[in-house]
Amino acid sequence: MTEIPERKPVFTAKPPNPSRLADGVSDAIAAALFDGRISPGEPLPPEGEIAREFGVSKPIAREALRQLTAAGLIFTQQGKVARAKALSGESMDKIYGYAVRSSLKRLREANEMRRVVETGIARLAAERRDPEGLEIMRQGLAGMLASVQEPSGFTAADILFHLGLAVTTGNYMIRVHMESMRSVQREVSELFSRRANRSDADWRATIDRHQAIYDAIAVGDADLAEQKIREHFEAADIASLEVADKLKDAER
CATH class of the missing domain: 1.20.120.530 (GntR ligand-binding domain-like)
Structure with a gap:
């Protein structure tokens, strides 16, 4: 049986504060965008994968992505993965x-x-x-x-x-x-x-x-x-x- 190679973690973050889970997840993803680990136009991991990596539920991961979309740091389309945007004003x-x-x-x-x-x-x-x-x-x-x-x-x-x-x-x-x-x-x-x-x-x-x-x-x-x-x-x-x-x- 072929082993699935382990994916290198995209985000480096401490476990988010339980009272502000979505904020902690969005902060960590934003840090990856700002320091170049995710380039403009590059897809983010799927919602489920983000939830697993941070140890949170899918609704929390979804809320984190919504925050980043509202801030103009990522863009999303129905049925497609979110993608990073270039930082702008x-x-x-x-x-x-x-x-x-x-x-x-x-x-x-x-x-x-x-x-x-x-x-x-x-x-x-x-x-x-x-x-x-x-x-x-x-x-x-x-x-x-x-x-x-x-x-x-x-x-x-x-x-x-x-x-x-x-x-x-x-x-x-x-x-x-x-x-x-x-x-x-x-x-x-x-x-x-x-x-x-x-x-x-x-x-x-x-x-x-x-x-x-x-x-x-x-x-x-x-x-x-x-x-x-x-x-x-x-x-x-x-x-x-x-x-x-x-x-x-x-x-x-």
Whole structure:
């Protein structure tokens, strides 16, 4: 009789706390996703196998997978095994999107969050200067130049530039966080671009501010990078919120 080879355990975890079995199982599976033992697109073990490996019931294993699906770490289809997803900011981006569209107060708060977060990111980007991120920033600048007077294309290029800013830090978690703020970036950029009186000089000034940020990071000047991104937010994002105020007044 042919012996079935023993499968190497996928998860390395202590037995979960009995009062929070599903949480313990989902934490262990998430750890396997984050440290690369399970790659994006790779199938997870079947529900029954997960239950056996952790010594829990199938309903507990099912609940753990449900938690991971809700968090955006795996995706499931009826009748098929769950598969790992690449870590992204998709879930939080949806939440931020709902928030910034709900009221001007939340939009202002989100904009303030960006100023705080991206100031630190710019400094780290200047210190690290990851080549992949610098190339993405250059692509964003090129896209802005090609999309003057074309708001949707300009907004997409703007978002790409700021993603590149995060990638230039070489910090994957910062990259994910920047992805989670795309809705905030899109809302502010689109508001700014909707100004009826926006001239070619206005578009060019926006590009110049981004270029200044890139130049400071490319030469590794962290102080200058921080200064330039602060100037960018003062000139661009605050102006966008003023536009939003005017739009709200018009609606009234």
